[in-house]
Amino acid sequence: MPEPSLPSPPSPPRPKPIFNVHSQLLNFRAQQLQEVKNITDFKTHALPLEHIKRIMKYDEDVDVISSDACVVFSKACEMFIKQLTLRSWFHVEENKKETVQRCHIATAISHPVEYDFLTDTVPRDDIDVHIDTQMGQGP
Numbered sequence: 001m002p003e004p005s006l007p008s009p010p011s012p013p014r015p016k017p018i019f020n021v022h023s024q025l026l027n028f029r030a031q032q033l034q035e036v037k038n039i040t041d042f043k044t045h046a047l048p049l050e051h052i053k054r055i056m057k058y059d060e061d062v063d064v065i066s067s068d069a070c071v072v073f074s075k076a077c078e079m080f081i082k083q084l085t086l087r088s089w090f091h092v093e094e095n096k097k098e099t100v101q102r103c104h105i106a107t108a109i110s111h112p113v114e115y116d117f118l119t120d121t122v123p124r125d126d127i128d129v130h131i132d133t134q135m136g137q138g139p
Helices: 021-037 049-056 067-094 102-110 113-118
Strands: none
Touching (some): 021 067, 049 067, 067 102, 102 113
16 A cells, blocks of 8 residues: 655745835845945956946947946946845835845836836836835935
């Protein structure tokens, strides 16, 4: 007689995130500022400089691009991506999900004024139905 298999134990409940979005963003920005102040290796970048340079050259008014400009632009892009990811992750946790999806990014973009330039890029129907009003507050 085959031995009955035991059901797997239930996974522990996921802890409810306890965070203040405003303070998380302030901490993030302070951490980014500290990281910028402590940069010693200017040759290693998260984003390839040649790609950044190519994108910058799409502007017809740009003839010459200094390597310093590419380095600064690379860091600015990295910080932008990290902040947008952090804001998106707030919506992931709020909705008790585990994966950042397009709707979370769209919702993160819909809140702060600083992302207004992206509103035409992201369709409004991708915005998550459940929007926490606290997400739009803060720096």
